[in-house]
Amino acid sequence: MRLLVVSTPLGPLGSGRGGGVEITLNSLVSGLLDRGHQITVLAAEGSSLGPSCTGAELWMRPGRPQLSSQHAARDADVLMPADGLLPQFWRVVLEQAGRGGFDAVLNLAYDWMPFWLTPTLELPLFHLVSMGSVNAAMDGVIAEVAAWDQRRLAFHTATQAADFALTAPPVVVGNGFDLTAYGLCLDPEPLLGWVGRVAPEKGLEDAAAAASQLGRPLAIWGLVEDPAYAAAVEASVPPGTLDWRGFLATEQLQLQLGRCEALLNTPKWNEAYGNVVVEAMACGVPVVAYRRGGPAELVQPGCNGWLVEPDNPKALAEAVTRVDQIDRGQCRSWVEKEASRAVFAERLERWIQQGL
Ligand code: UDP
Numbered sequence: 001m002r003l004l005v006v007s008t009p010l011g012p013l014g015s016g017r018g019g020g021v022e023i024t025l026n027s028l029v030s031g032l033l034d035r036g037h038q039i040t041v042l043a044a045e046g047s048s049l050g051p052s053c054t055g056a057e058l059w060m061r062p063g064r065p066q067l068s069s070q071h072a073a074r075d076a077d078v079l080m081p082a083d084g085l086l087p088q089f090w091r092v093v094l095e096q097a098g099r100g101g102f103d104a105v106l107n108l109a110y111d112w113m114p115f116w117l118t119p120t121l122e123l124p125l126f127h128l129v130s131m132g133s134v135n136a137a138m139d140g141v142i143a144e145v146a147a148w149d150q151r152r153l154a155f156h157t158a159t160q161a162a163d164f165a166l167t168a169p170p171v172v173v174g175n176g177f178d179l180t181a182y183g184l185c186l187d188p189e190p191l192l193g194w195v196g197r198v199a200p201e202k203g204l205e206d207a208a209a210a211a212s213q214l215g216r217p218l219a220i221w222g223l224v225e226d227p228a229y230a231a232a233v234e235a236s237v238p239p240g241t242l243d244w245r246g247f248l249a250t251e252q253l254q255l256q257l258g259r260c261e262a263l264l265n266t267p268k269w270n271e272a273y274g275n276v277v278v279e280a281m282a283c284g285v286p287v288v289a290y291r292r293g294g295p296a297e298l299v300q301p302g303c304n305g306w307l308v309e310p311d312n313p314k315a316l317a318e319a320v321t322r323v324d325q326i327d328r329g330q331c332r333s334w335v336e337k338e339a340s341r342a343v344f345a346e347r348l349e350r351w352i353q354q355g356l
Contacts, residue, residue, distance in 0.1 A: 001352065002038045004102045004123075005029060005056075006093060008109050008130075009066040009085035012046035016223040016247045017065065019197055020175075020275040021108050021130050023250070026050040027176040028106075028128075031345025040102070042092055044085050052178055061088040069110055069135045070201065070269075078112040078137050086111055097122040104352055115141040119148050126352055128154050128173065132270035132293065133163035151355040154348070156273035157294040163270055171351050175273050176344020177335065181250050182282035184332045185258030191243075192218045192320065193260035193285065195253070195276040198233075199225040203266035203290070205233045209313035210264060212237040214320060219260065223247045250279075258283035262305075262323040264316055265289035274298060281305070282335045284328035288319045298339075304331040 007025055011017025018025075029039050030052035039056040041049060047060055063085035072079075080086050090113055093105055104124045107114045110131050115138075118125045133139050143165040145152055154171040155161035161170035192211050196202040204220065211218035220242060224230045234242055245256060257263070263280035264287075271293035278298060280287055287305035289295040299305040306322060308315035337343075 001032075001103045001349075001356075002101065003032065003040070003352075004093065004096060004105045005039060005041045006089050006105060006107045006109060006114065007041060007043035007047065009044065009063070009089060009111065010068055011065045012044040012048075013041075014048045015046070016197075020273065023177070023275050023279075024128070024130070024175055025108055026053055027178060027341045027344055028108075028348060029053045029056050030178065031176055031341040032348065034342065035345050035349055037349070042089050050178070059092065061085065061092065063088040066109075066111060069112075069138055070131060071199075072135055074134070075136050080111075080113070086113060090114060090117065093117075093121070093123070093125075104356060106352070110138065112137050112141050115145050118145050118152055124152070124356055126152050126154070126355055128156075128348075129160070129164075129272070130156070131272050132160045134269070139164060149355075151351075154351050157297045159293055159297055160270060160272040173347040173351060174339055174344060175275060175278065176341040177275075177278055177282055177339055178341050179282060179336060182254045182279060183258060184282075184284040184329065186284060186328050188261040188285070188328075189259045190216060191260050192216050193221070193257055193263045193280065194218055194266075195221045195257065195263065195280070196265075197223050197225045198230045200229050201267065201269040203268040203311075204230075205236055206266040206290075206311065206313045206316065207264035208233050208237045208242060210316035210320065212241045213313065213317045216320075217241060217243050218264070219243045219245055219256070221245045221248055221253055221257065254279065254283050257285060260285050262320050263287045264320070265295050265299075266316070267293050267295065268311070269293065271295055278335055278339045281331040284332050286323045286326035286328065286331055288316055288323065290316075300334065302326070304334045 008018040273294040290310040306319040
C-alpha cells in the first residue's frame with residue numbers, strides 16, 4: 001500500500017509535545033516499511049523520524065501547534081489557529097486526494113477536523129484514535145464516523161474504545177515498540193521510576209506519595225507540561241524524594257529506566273494505552289499500576305507487575321514491596337510477544353486492508 005500518515009499537529013516529532021503518538025508513529029512507519037509498504041509522513045516543521053524510518057518520505061509544514069483536546073473543557077467548542085498545523089496538514093491531504101499517489105491516509109491526530117472530513121474525502125481515511133473520551137465534540141464526531149463506516153477506526157485498547165458510541169466491536173491494534181531500542185536490565189538499583197508528561201491527568205502526586213511512604217527516591221522522566229502542577233507535587237513530599245531527570249531520547253531513557261526496581265503508573269484518566277508501561281517492561285522493569293485504562297490491560301498481575309485499586313497511594317506502596325516476586329526477564333518476554341513493532345504492523349495492515 002502507498003500510505004500517507006498524518007502526524008499530530010501538537011508539535012514536531014522528536015519534541016515530546018505529541019506524547020505517546022511520537023513513538024507510535026515511528027513504530028508504525030518502520031513496521032509497515034518492513035512489510036513492504038510505501039510510507040509518506042506529513043508532520044510539523046522541525047520533525048525528525050527515527051533511524052528505522054529512513055525508507056519513508058517526510059513532508060514537513062510550518063504552522064502553529066494545535067491546542068491539545070485533552071486540556072480543553074468537556075463541552076468546549078472546536079478551536080484551531082488560522083495559521084495552524086492542523087489546517088496546513090489537511091490542505092495537503094485534500095490536494096493529494098485527487099492525484100492518485102496514495103491508496104489511503106492514516107490519521108494519528110485526535111482532532112475534530114480529520115474525523116469530520118472522513119465521509120467526503122476522495123481518499124480512504126483511517127484513524128488510529130489515540131485517546132479515550134475527553135471532549136463532547138470529539139465523542140460526537142467519532143460516533144459519526146463509526147455510524148458511517150466503523151472499519152475506518154482503530155483503538156489501542158478495548159478499555160479506551162469502550163468510551164465511544166460504536167456500532168460494532170472495535171478494532172483493537174495495541175501498540176508496538178522497536179525492541180532493539182530497549183536493553184534488558186537484570187540488576188536494578190533501589191530506585192522507583194515514573195515516566196510521562198508531567199500533567200494532572202497522569203497522577204504523579206500519587207506516585208510521589210507512595211515513594212515518600214516507602215522512603216525511596218522516585219526518578220521522574222518526561223516533559224513538564226504544567227510547571228505549576230510539577231511545583232505542587234514537589235512541595236507535597238519531603239525534599240529529596242523526587243529526582244527530576246527531564247525529557248530524554250529513548251536511547252538514554254531506557255538506559256536509566258532499566259535501573260529501576262519498579263515503574264509506578266498512576267493515571268487519573270482513561271489512559272488509552274500507556275506506552276511507558278510497555279517501555280519499562282521492555283527494559284525488564286515490573287510495573288505497579290492503577291487498575292484503570294490501558295495499563296489495566298497491559299499489566300498481567302504476577303507476570304509483568306501488579307495492579308492496584310486506583311487513587312490509592314498506600315496500595316501502590318504495598319504492591320512495590322512485592323515486585324521482587326516478578327521475573328524481570330518475563331516482563332521483557334511479554335512485550336516481545338504482545339507489543340513488538342512487527343506484531344503491531346501486522347494488526348495495522350490487516351485493519352487497513354479490510355477497511356479498503
Ligand atoms: N518519553 C520520552 N522521554 C522521556 C519521557 C517520556 O521519550 O523522558 C516518551 C515515552 O517514551 C512515551 C511518551 O513519552 O512514548 C509518553 O507516552 P504515553 O503513552 O505514556 O502517554 P501520553 O503522553 O501519550 O499521554
